[in-house]
Amino acid sequence: MDFELEVTPMAAPIIVGIDGSTHSRRALDWAADHGARHRLPLRLVHASRALEPGGSIPDDALRRLVAEREDMLAEARDHALKRHPGLDVTTSLLDTDPGGALVDASDEAALVVVGSRGQGGFEGLLFGSVGLHTAARARCPVMVVTRPAPDPGDAPAKIVVGVEGEPGDEAAVRWAFADAAARGAGVVALHAAGGEFSPRRRVIEEMELSEAVAGMGEDFPDVAVRPLVSDRTAPQALVEASESAALVVVGARTRKSLIGMGLGRVNHVVLHHSRCPVVLVPTS
Numbered sequence: 001m002d003f004e005l006e007v008t009p010m011a012a013p014i015i016v017g018i019d020g021s022t023h024s025r026r027a028l029d030w031a032a033d034h035g036a037r038h039r040l041p042l043r044l045v046h047a048s049r050a051l052e053p054g055g056s057i058p059d060d061a062l063r064r065l066v067a068e069r070e071d072m073l074a075e076a077r078d079h080a081l082k083r084h085p086g087l088d089v090t091t092s093l094l095d096t097d098p099g100g101a102l103v104d105a106s107d108e109a110a111l112v113v114v115g116s117r118g119q120g121g122f123e124g125l126l127f128g129s130v131g132l133h134t135a136a137r138a139r140c141p142v143m144v145v146t147r148p149a150p151d152p153g154d155a156p157a158k159i160v161v162g163v164e165g166e167p168g169d170e171a172a173v174r175w176a177f178a179d180a181a182a183r184g185a186g187v188v189a190l191h192a193a194g195g196e197f198s199p200r201r202r203v204i205e206e207m208e209l210s211e212a213v214a215g216m217g218e219d220f221p222d223v224a225v226r227p228l229v230s231d232r233t234a235p236q237a238l239v240e241a242s243e244s245a246a247l248v249v250v251g252a253r254t255r256k257s258l259i260g261m262g263l264g265r266v267n268h269v270v271l272h273h274s275r276c277p278v279v280l281v282p283t284s
Contacts, residue, residue: 168283
């Protein structure tokens with residue numbers, strides 16, 4: 001799909017993690033699509049400790065490695081411009097830790113986009129350590145493009161947003177509606193109650209869910225919304241809903257653990273098993 005692009009001057013960029021792999025190329029496709037829809041510039045980032053000068057790599061080998069990585073970024077930039085010729089696309093090659101580089105870039109970004117990686121079935125680990133680090137610590141929304149995700153041009157006209165019924169929901173809900181407005185898509189506001197409940201409780205849950213998204217109608221009058229209360233657990237409901245969605249949007253509530261900051265269980269499961277890209281929106 002082609003877009004008439006007029007990128008907003010000084011707009012916060014979309015940061016895309018690039019490593020030359022298939023999964024980062026697919027993340028780039030989604031990032032370029034988002035940039036075209038929202039008129040935002042792209043900044044393609046590749047970071048590696050191997051590029052540090054004065055390390056164990058001889059100078060000649062380091063120069064060749066740097067040239068190789070610069071070519072990789074240039075190829076990625078050309079790929080994005082072929083899909084959306086009007087995009088403003090820049091590149092950054094950094095001699096630092098990739099997860100830290102993406103988190104640092106998130107301070108002034110509109111969105112960070114990373115791809116999932118790895119092999120495995122439902123119990124397998126499909127999401128790499130760099131992506132997990134970024135998703136748990138970024139100061140802006142993070143889009144994780146999962147392996148089963150379709151090409152963005154083939155994505156359904158529906159965005160699913162998880163609503164827990166907590167104050168932090170508003171940021172994720174607003175992000176979902178804004179993206180739906182840009183796509184011409186509808187929103188499914190999904191609340192998972194996690195078990196069987198009485199008719200009376202269902203009515204209460206549905207009323208509270210409707211109230212949680214009611215304020216979006218004024219700002220996004222053209223976005224159709226469908227509140228949905230599910231008796232499934234939140235991970236089950238969101239993963240199932242991902243099969244027919246363009247995006248699943250959830251609030252990013254990080255948890256402190258023995259090894260540092262980490263994502264909560266619901267987000268962790270959804271990131272590993274969603275059939276479409278997942279957007280994590282930091283809660284205040």
